[in-house]
Amino acid sequence: MHIPDGFISPKMYLPLYAVAAGCWAWAIRRLRRTLDERTIPWLAVLAALSFILMMVTIPLPGGSSVHATGICLLAVVFGVWPAFLAISLVLLIQALLFGTGGITSLPLNALAMGLVGGAIAAGVFRTLKGWNETAALAAAAWLSVMVPAFLVALALGLQPLIASAEDGTPLFFPFGVEVTLPALLLPHALLGVGEGLLTVLVYRLVRDLRREGGAA
Amino acid sequence: MSDRLMLLTYLAGVLLATSLHDLRVLGAGLLLTAALCGRALPRVLRRAVLAILLFNSVVTVSYVALSLWQGTFSPRYVLLVNLRVLLLATMTFLLAERFNPFRAFAFSPSLLFLTSLCYSQVLTLRRLFGEFRHAFRSRSIVRPGLRDLYRHGAATAAFFMRKSVSDAGEIARAMTSRGFFND
Amino acid sequence: MIELERVGYAYGGRTVLDELSFSMAPGEKTVLLGVNGSGKSTLLKILNGLIFPCRGRWRYKGREITARLLKDRDFSRTFRRQVVLLFQSPEAMIFNPTVFDEIAFGPRQLGLEDVDDRVRHWAGRVGVDAFLDRPPFDLSGGEKQKVCLAALLVLEPELLLLDEPTANLDPRSTGWLVDFLQDLPVTTLVTTHNLSLGAELGERTLVLSEEHRLIYDGRIDDLLGDREKLIEANLVHRHRHRHDGTEHRHYHVHQWK
Numbered sequence: 001m002h003i004p005d006g007f008i009s010p011k012m013y014l015p016l017y018a019v020a021a022g023c024w025a026w027a028i029r030r031l032r033r034t035l036d037e038r039t040i041p042w043l044a045v046l047a048a049l050s051f052i053l054m055m056v057t058i059p060l061p062g063g064s065s066v067h068a069t070g071i072c073l074l075a076v077v078f079g080v081w082p083a084f085l086a087i088s089l090v091l092l093i094q095a096l097l098f099g100t101g102g103i104t105s106l107p108l109n110a111l112a113m114g115l116v117g118g119a120i121a122a123g124v125f126r127t128l129k130g131w132n133e134t135a136a137l138a139a140a141a142w143l144s145v146m147v148p149a150f151l152v153a154l155a156l157g158l159q160p161l162i163a164s165a166e167d168g169t170p171l172f173f174p175f176g177v178e179v180t181l182p183a184l185l186l187p188h189a190l191l192g193v194g195e196g197l198l199t200v201l202v203y204r205l206v207r208d209l210r211r212e213g214g215a216a
Numbered sequence: 217m218s219d220r221l222m223l224l225t226y227l228a229g230v231l232l233a234t235s236l237h238d239l240r241v242l243g244a245g246l247l248l249t250a251a252l253c254g255r256a257l258p259r260v261l262r263r264a265v266l267a268i269l270l271f272n273s274v275v276t277v278s279y280v281a282l283s284l285w286q287g288t289f290s291p292r293y294v295l296l297v298n299l300r301v302l303l304l305a306t307m308t309f310l311l312a313e314r315f316n317p318f319r320a321f322a323f324s325p326s327l328l329f330l331t332s333l334c335y336s337q338v339l340t341l342r343r344l345f346g347e348f349r350h351a352f353r354s355r356s357i358v359r360p361g362l363r364d365l366y367r368h369g370a371a372t373a374a375f376f377m378r379k380s381v382s383d384a385g386e387i388a389r390a391m392t393s394r395g396f397f398n399d
Numbered sequence: 400m401i402e403l404e405r406v407g408y409a410y411g412g413r414t415v416l417d418e419l420s421f422s423m424a425p426g427e428k429t430v431l432l433g434v435n436g437s438g439k440s441t442l443l444k445i446l447n448g449l450i451f452p453c454r455g456r457w458r459y460k461g462r463e464i465t466a467r468l469l470k471d472r473d474f475s476r477t478f479r480r481q482v483v484l485l486f487q488s489p490e491a492m493i494f495n496p497t498v499f500d501e502i503a504f505g506p507r508q509l510g511l512e513d514v515d516d517r518v519r520h521w522a523g524r525v526g527v528d529a530f531l532d533r534p535p536f537d538l539s540g541g542e543k544q545k546v547c548l549a550a551l552l553v554l555e556p557e558l559l560l561l562d563e564p565t566a567n568l569d570p571r572s573t574g575w576l577v578d579f580l581q582d583l584p585v586t587t588l589v590t591t592h593n594l595s596l597g598a599e600l601g602e603r604t605l606v607l608s609e610e611h612r613l614i615y616d617g618r619i620d621d622l623l624g625d626r627e628k629l630i631e632a633n634l635v636h637r638h639r640h641r642h643d644g645t646e647h648r649h650y651h652v653h654q655w656k
Contacts, residue, residue, distance in 0.1 A: 004304070005230065005234070005308065006304045007301070009234065040330050044337060045334075046380060052376045068369070097335055101308040165237065171296065173275070174275065209381060348491045354449060356508070357509060371495075372494065
């Protein structure tokens with residue numbers, strides 16, 4: 001989710017960076033075991049792919065459209081850890097090189113979307129695909145959008161609690177979870193449906209794609 | 217100023233801008249950043265404002281409405297949050313103008329290679345993606361329906377996924393042939 | 400049919416097209432020559448109403464084409480059926496599940512009857528009728544391009560724009576394309592950076608320089624004799640090579656046989 005810098009307190013983003021850094025180190029170590037010299041070009045390409053997938057628009061009935069995330073596709077087709085690193089890298093490049101900002105929301109987005117979103121998608125798909133592959137994919141995609149939205153809503157909604165002035169006025173994001181949860185979950189529930197549909201359609205076209213490294 | 221120093225200064229600036237809550241300090245920070253922009257100021261400022269406009273407007277308007285209704289309205293907060301966000305956005309776009317990652321990340325050849333490779337891939341792919349968009353518009357004689365829009369989105373995503381796999385292989389082979397991996 | 404009046408286009412602070420003025424009459428087969436980066440693709444996109452001039456203007460059948468005009472659904476419908484563009488990367492144009500669907504896309508959008516006949520006719524004309532049930536992304540580059548051509552021609556357009564159609568084709572496919580275009584009774588504008596091929600693709604030749612200006616507008620034969628123009632446009636090169644045992648340098652083009 002694109003949250004401009006200044007809405008999240010360092011009391012949250014600093015610890016999140018610590019957690020994210022640990023996860024990155026872990027992910028890199030895992031990848032090094034399965035891939036070799038191809039790790040770096042593969043990650044770079046995957047990150048670029050993630051960038052493009054996020055440019056794909058999902059049309060919604062009524063004429064509006066939103067951007068896809070591609071998390072489910074990346075995690076299911078290429079693996080949870082590569083997807084996590086790729087998304088993290090893309091967030092970094094967007095923040096520093098394209099100047100779209102978000103260096104303070106980077107660890108939140110990387111962990112919520114890249115790691116949790118991807119892991120949930122892969123887990124749900126793996127669990128349900130024996131029963132009905134299409135439904136499994138749609139559910140995985142929907143959850144890969146909803147769960148991160150929930151986490152981000154939680155993170156934003158906590159800001160007034162963890163960082164307020166003495167007189168009680170907020171310093172960063174001003175609304176509590178009672179506002180952020182519905183505000184984020186409702187639109188993302190709709191977006192998730194679109195993402196699910198797109199994911200199902202794409203998967204049909206790339207089912208045969210062999211994954212670089214990671215479990216096939 | 218070396219790029220690494222630039223990056224560190226930026227990060228320190230971000231930390232400061234999110235840790236200090238005095239309006240005057242933040243205001244001074246914004247003036248300082250504006251001064252550092254030099255001639256690029258109009259461009260940087262414009263990009264910064266555009267980047268934050270939507271989100272900030274929504275939050276500000278909602279906050280004003282909600283807090284007025286609850287009786288907790290603080291004009292100081294409105295000023296604070298918008299000033300802080302604008303300051304951070306301006307700093308970020310200023311960095312993007314001057315920052316050369318190819319020098320700043322030199323401390324880690326892997327990170328450097330990773331980011332520069334990714335960046336150049338993004339630029340190439342973005343152009344190609346633009347062609348996909350243009351082609352769809354060109355071929356759409358009437359407004360495309362939902363089904364066609366989804367089909368096109370899916371075909372586009374699938375194309376780029378396949379392309380990634382083959383590109384990665386190509387790049388790795390090219391790197392191998394140039395002796396990149398002979399440690 | 401088309402009239403350009405001092406059209407200019409810039410992007411990211413850089414000039415892409417500068418002071419272009421020319422016109423095309425119906426039935427003409429025109430070639431636009433120019434090196435990569437001279438702005439050929441941009442010009443085609445302007446003529447296809449995908450982007451609009453920053454300076455100057457252009458008219459299609461007497462009407463000035465602007466973004467606002469193209470927002471009008473009726474006009475847009477007519478325009479997009481009459482003026483079609485074959486992109487340099489055929490992959491960018493393809494998105495339907497089968498070749499049949501790909502070619503049928505336009506007619507279906509127009510609500511035409513006998514879509515089936517039309518599709519089969521054009522698939523046969525370009526030679527992809529054997530692939531009608533296959534997914535287009537399975538095909539080779541040349542075959543994909545043929546599918547795209549069929550998908551455009553099935554609309555019976557009046558102006559066919561082609562962006563470097565021979566750039567990625569093997570010699571046999573190129574030969575096929577040249578013949579095919581010559582026989583087609585449609586006004587065409589083809590871009591290429593290949594000078595020798597230029598002569599085959601149209602009688603009238605326009606040349607775009609590296610400075611993004613039109614520096615020649617006339618017959619191909621006259622252009623081929625004008626060495627200065629060719630050098631100026633970077634359409635010929637010079638390097639050491641051998642003829643019959645002696646080594647020398649002169650401006651030349653590598654001839655296609």
